Amino acid sequence: MPSPYSYDLRIRALKMIDEGIPITQISKLLKISRDTLHRWKNRRDHTGDVKARFGYQTGYNHKISDMKEFQKFIDQNPGKTHQQLADLYPVEMSAKTMGVWIKKLGYTDLATFF
Structure with a gap:
């Protein structure tokens, strides 16, 4: 901007x-x-004034705030699909988002369906 x-x-x-x-x-x-x-x-x-507005840009809020905690969660739930992991994770997210974050950790693609 x-x-x-x-x-x-x-x-x-x-x-x-x-x-x-x-x-x-x-x-x-x-x-x-x-x-x-x-x-x-x-x-x-x-x-009464023409000062520029500021503070309204909040930016993007990531679903995962602690990567170590997320990696621990993934390690504790091996073999589950992205949808199952998304349902189990405490923060609401889609299966697609779960897959993106798993990929960021460097894990190979997990099964998305049976």
């Missing part, structure tokens, strides 16, 4: 809007899309 525009640039663009300069002209001058300028203006009108 690209980094947000600086706060100073946002303030400068909004001052230009307040001075009556057309948004199209500001867009060309500062090389910022018109939609972005409209969003900044609306955000300022609603919240």
Whole structure:
């Protein structure tokens, strides 16, 4: 994800809007899309500020948090299918996800059906 525009640039663009300069002209001058300028203006009108949002990107939460514990679980349940292992594992996951994590451990492919 690209980094947000600086706060100073946002303030400068909004001052230009307040001075009556057309948004199209500001867009060309500062090389910022018109939609972005409209969003900044609306955000300022609603919240009173135009700071960039942060903290909303949570990233991907992996199903397996402790690989050693997972490897121990796999070693304790030999000969079971991916679906059986997925059903037994305390965290809910699909058989496909179970197979992907088993492969990450370096084990050969276990049976997926009888």
